[in-house]
Amino acid sequence: MEIFESIAARRAVKHFDPQHSMSEEEKQRLLSAAVLxxxxxxxxxxxxxVVEDPALRQKIREAAWGQAQVTDASLLVILCADLKAWEKEPQRYWRDATKEAQEFILPAIDNYYRGKESVQRDEAMRSCGLAAQTLMLAAQGLGYDSCPMDGFDFDAVGKLINLPDDHVITMFVAIGKQTQPPWPRPGQLALDEVVIKNHF
Structure with missing residues (x-):
């Protein structure tokens, strides 16, 4: 599917075919796109x-107030972020860069994040939001439907997946084959209401 078609076709689908299985190749293709x-x-x-255990999915569904897409989707991805990724061997993120780039970037990373917990958390939310959209558009391109989710008990899900103390959950993305179409778009705001040129 062409990218603009994927953007237009992507909707938050609530009803998935629980019998449909996604191939390992498809899963790898989607996740390989997300990490770009x-x-x-x-x-x-x-x-x-990637939650594959049916019993764990059922417990997560209970923590998501019974929402069926948690168990019925072919793929359930919980997007988390490592709040301290910036200080965990940061040279590995720039191992293929020039020495000059490394000498500039590595101290800049430390200076940008150290002691700034709100910056670390804000960055986590931005990063996972971008990855979620990539994942959903890639799924649409492969003929799948998706649903971004934040309607769940974050603390309960964190316990279920043994979330490390220095990580946060940002959202779920459920992916599969829809069994019911989503409602029509309820109403997009006009561009002239949301696009501001130069300043408010």
């Missing part, structure tokens, strides 16, 4: 928890 998403300083702070 941009991150500040190339820190690649997203972590993709």
């Amino acid at each position: 998403s941009p991150t500040a300083f190339n820190i690649q702070n997203w972590r993709f928890i």
